[in-house]
Amino acid sequence: MTEVSGLVVEDLVVEVHGTPAVKGISFELGRGSRMGLIGESGCGKSLTALALMGLLPHGVTASGRVLLGGRNLLDLSDREMCAVRGNDIAMVFQEPMTALNPLMRVGNQIAESLRLHRGMSRAAAAARAVELIERVQLPEPDRTARRYPHQLSGGQRQRVVLAIALACDPAVLVADEPTTALDVTVQAEMLRLMDTLVREEGASLLLITHDLPVVASICEELLVMYGGTIVEHGDVATVFDSPRHPYTAGLKASTVLERTDGNSRLATIPGRVPALGAFPGGCVYRNRCPRADDACRTVPLLTAPPGSRRRAACHHPIESDQSLESGKASA
Numbered sequence: 542m543t544e545v546s547g548l549v550v551e552d553l554v555v556e557v558h559g560t561p562a563v564k565g566i567s568f569e570l571g572r573g574s575r576m577g578l579i580g581e582s583g584c585g586k587s588l589t590a591l592a593l594m595g596l597l598p599h600g601v602t603a604s605g606r607v608l609l610g611g612r613n614l615l616d617l618s619d620r621e622m623c624a625v626r627g628n629d630i631a632m633v634f635q636e637p638m639t640a641l642n643p644l645m646r647v648g649n650q651i652a653e654s655l656r657l658h659r660g661m662s663r664a665a666a667a668a669r670a671v672e673l674i675e676r677v678q679l680p681e682p683d684r685t686a687r688r689y690p691h692q693l694s695g696g697q698r699q700r701v702v703l704a705i706a707l708a709c710d711p712a713v714l715v716a717d718e719p720t721t722a723l724d725v726t727v728q729a730e731m732l733r734l735m736d737t738l739v740r741e742e743g744a745s746l747l748l749i750t751h752d753l754p755v756v757a758s759i760c761e762e763l764l765v766m767y768g769g770t771i772v773e774h775g776d777v778a779t780v781f782d783s784p785r786h787p788y789t790a791g792l793k794a795s796t797v798l799e800r801t802d803g804n805s806r807l808a809t810i811p812g813r814v815p816a817l818g819a820f821p822g823g824c825v826y827r828n829r830c831p832r833a834d835d836a837c838r839t840v841p842l843l844t845a846p847p848g849s850r851r852r853a854a855c856h857h858p859i860e861s862d863q864s865l866e867s868g869k870a871s872a
């Protein structure tokens with residue numbers, strides 16, 4: 542592994558066409574630690590992950606500082622970031638099919654990363670790729686290496702993505718909903734595998750999810766994001782036991798401790814998950830916007846601090862309390 546310590550994020554702002562979607566978040570991911578980033582759909586989790594990776598789409602910009610190995614990744618050129626991505630910080634995406642090249646054998650896709658970052662010969666990289674396929678517990682590693690993504694199951698593809706991500710022993714692994722696209726039966730296996738490998742590599746993990754039980758099973762620390770800001774940060778047990786933000790309290794209320802065969806684990810009660818934008822204090826106020834339209838539904842809206850009177854609601858200016866109230870009434 543490259544000698545880099547943890548990841549430090551300072552006042553990260555991500556703007557979508559000039560509108561802040563991530564509004565100045567800060568956190569530190571210590572070396573070898575595992576942190577969950579949880580929050581409702583649209584709160585800015587993926588944009589945060591993409592900003593860390595230098596992979597923001599066109600029209601989306603990041604400012605602030607993302608420090609890794611003494612460098613601010615946001616200051617790096619595309620070329621410099623290419624050398625960092627996959628080598629020092631790597632990512633597992635939600636949908637493995639879009640992360641893989643459909644026209645390339647999976648062994649070659651793993652080997653490509655080793656050739657690029659480690660300068661390995663073709664033969665050495667191919668041999669290492671087979672070892673990595675074995676490491677992510679795929680059957681018949683030699684044969685699997687010669688397969689194309691469409692010849693593998695979703696769970697197997699995600700294992701290949703994990704093999705690529707870990708190929709160069711990155712200091713930080715960012716996993717954005719790594720199991721959401723998988724069959725329920727393979728989700729737990731995938732999480733266990735990721736947990737084990739990250740632990741063995743001594744890498745830090747930022748695990749993005751909607752699912753509190755998933756975070757509780759793998760992470761020590763928890764960040765809760767809401768409306769583009771971090772509303773809670775602490776060790777998982779403390780945040781879970783004493784949630785301070787109503788969204789976290791709602792998440793807690795939607796989980797139950799299941800006991801089977803002497804083992805106990807948290808599980809989500811689907812019907813009780815907090816509704817989107819349900820809580821004040823750092824939230825998507827689209828239901829209050831007097832001119833709610835499709836744009837309102839896709840861009841997270843500006844908020845005032847928790848407890849204050851919510852004047853700044855979204856990119857549609859609110860002219861008066863009257864219009865705020867009428868927006869609420871018409872929502």
Ligand SMILES: Nc1ncnc2c1ncn2[C@@H]1O[C@H](COP(=O)(O)OP(=O)(O)OP(=O)(O)O)[C@@H](O)[C@H]1O
Pocket residue numbers: 557562580581582583584585586587588589598601751838839840841
């Ligand atoms: N390329 C883009 N163009 C315009 N808006 C975008 C773009 N990417 C994200 N957004 C908006 O930014 C906000 C944050 O998106 P983001 O993908 O980070 O949410 P998320 O918390 O990861 O949600 P989910 O859990 O559903 O993936 C959303 O309102 C989203 O619609």
